[in-house]
Amino acid sequence: MRDVAFGQYYPVSSPVHRLDPRLKIIFTVLYIVTMFFVASYFGYALVLIFLLSVCGVAHVPPKAMFKSIKGVIILLMITAVLNLFFYAGETSVEWTWWIFTVSPEAIDFALKMMFRLILLIMGTTILTFTTGTSELTDAIESLFKPLNLIKIPVRDIALIMSIALRFIPGLIEETDKIMMAQKARGADMESGNVFKRIKAMLPVIIPVFVSAFRKADELADALDARCYQASPKRTKMKKMSFAWRDLVAFLIFAAFVTIIFLDKYLWGGLDKYIVEAFNALIG
């Protein structure tokens, strides 16, 4: 259970960790948008190089980033296969075998789609690798502050979010413990088909739920006992402020986004030049 690498904070010190969390959230959103404008394999390679460099600066081993795809690998396979066989665009050649039809365009499309998904996931995990949960909620609260004007209780929502996030490690630990206890009583959760396994999880899920409710109750009592209210104005222990490194990060990120857009709109995908150059080379 504890090996769930997806979205886990990587506790090291690095310039990326120290970036303003609001900026990191904005970068992540922009990154996601930009990914839909990547037009060529050159673009994908560029994104990958960008991510690897960020990993390097953040002192996060790239292995950890690649691991984050493990959880969705089945999903990726399914999308790739669907894209491959149900490609509806124009085709130059078609190879047909039984009921399957494949074209170079379909392969191209499926590959690009898969790269896009993989890079999307890897990119967003960098945010959670380098930003602690309390930093994240503080940043979200700060970013959504304008919504207060239209009477959305941003502070309450941020509190709910940070409590929920803080519950997760505890729940994972609890799940771990109860799983062990039931395994010690001979429960077998690792064999059988999907339905059998889901049924075998019940002796774990029920106690975990019970304990989650118990803990939530206790926390609510503790908050009440201290007359805690989310709404009044309060000051923060750590003030967020922009620094030089934020500006540097912004410039680098802007350059990255610019190249991606240039590749799509000005150069029309650098791939064809690379292919041409390659063809010229082999004669």
Place this chain on the structure above:
Amino acid sequence: MPIVVKGLSFAYGKGTPFEKKALDNISLTINDGEFVGIMGHTGSGKSTFIQHLNGLVKVQEGEVEVNGIKLTSAKRPKPDYKKLRATVGMVFQYPEYQLFDDTVIKDVSFGPKNMGYKREEAEEMARRALRLVGLDPDEVGEKAPFELSGGQKRRAAIAGVIVMKPQILVLDEPTAGLDPYGKEQILNLILRLKKECSPTVIVISHDMDEITRYASRLIVFGEGKVAFDMPMEQLFEHGRELEELGLETPTAVRLAAALKARGIDLGGGIVNMDTFTAAVLKKFAEKGAPVKEFSGIDWFGERAEGGGQGAAAPAQEAADDNGAADIFGEGL
């Protein structure tokens, strides 16, 4: 067959920045019929160690052998986990949190059902286990676990472990969060289980006074290593080192040392309140004081009820502390 552990090391989160060494080259043997107490401050690796005995964590380095079942880091041959888990019963900390089924009987029979017993058989075993832990299966069997009191829940959870009559019973801080009387009851229950179903018992505990009353051997963990594994009497000569490991010597040992400093030497062999009291009484007798015969302190006046360890729970619940600790004769 004994438990043999050789060169066992273990780290959590191996190969990540979270890597945390929990066990460091542990080697020890536990023989059949022993009552072993495992002590050590929080985070010294006690829980991690006992989880190895049941194959709940994979061996990373070294070797564990339980009743001839070998656990190593090698993938093959795959150990017989079913047999291992029927051999070693594991009561985790706060075991009442693992109750899940809608009736107590069903929950207690979860283990035997996993082992392949038919429902009727499993439920009959569950009834027997409930009686053994001092619960009346006719009274609580059909209740939901959540309707039981705290102490009853813990008993029911223990029943769910001993229902398979494990030869080795391991308990992780079984008295945590109980009042003194509840602790006493659970410890007496463990003694009864040792006599009637699981001859080898391993108990993790924080409380020196408590564990020295029951265990026949203490193993002290510190920083993932076995810091001490020697006869108790000898162990308590290392008071300072124990303190460095965050442990205190038992009250009785400290009392005896205080008396000795004032010129009253009670002699050796003092490890708990019983041996301390016996030594004091012997001293009184030597001085010619009339002293009643002594066979251990009756902390909660339960022996006077005629029950003792075999008694059913209701009798114990009715007990008050009349006559408790009446250890000195009338003459004093």
